[in-house]
Amino acid sequence: MNVSDVIEEITAELQAHRRIQRVVRVSESGIVIDAYYQQFIGTAAQELLVGLDLAQLDRVSQSGLLAIDFVKPASKYIVYIPLVVPALS
Known part of the structure; x- marks a missing residue:
């Protein structure tokens, strides 16, 4: 599969979960x-x-490792899921 197909599949799976409010892909610079x-x-x-x-x-x-933060004022979790993709040779 190419990278865009993988990202699309992951996003669709996450977005389908009824308790997940928002799925976004964020660059390393925070955009x-x-x-x-x-x-x-x-x-x-x-x-x-x-x-x-x-x-x-x-x-x-x-690190390439998943992380979860609880945002107390908003009573929600933010889950950071790194996408580590091997380079094409």
Whole structure:
């Protein structure tokens, strides 16, 4: 499968879950690069996802490990899922 197919499949699976409110793909610089609602693309992720921790985003992108933060004021979780894709040779 190519990368866009994999991303599309992962996004569809996550978005289908009834308790997940929003699925977005965020660049390492914190900008939304893919979202269910096209108007979110290009937005700073911190504006869209209240409680997003850019330091956590950086750690996850560097480590390749999943992380979960509870945002107490909003009573929600933010799940950071790194997409690690092998380079094409």
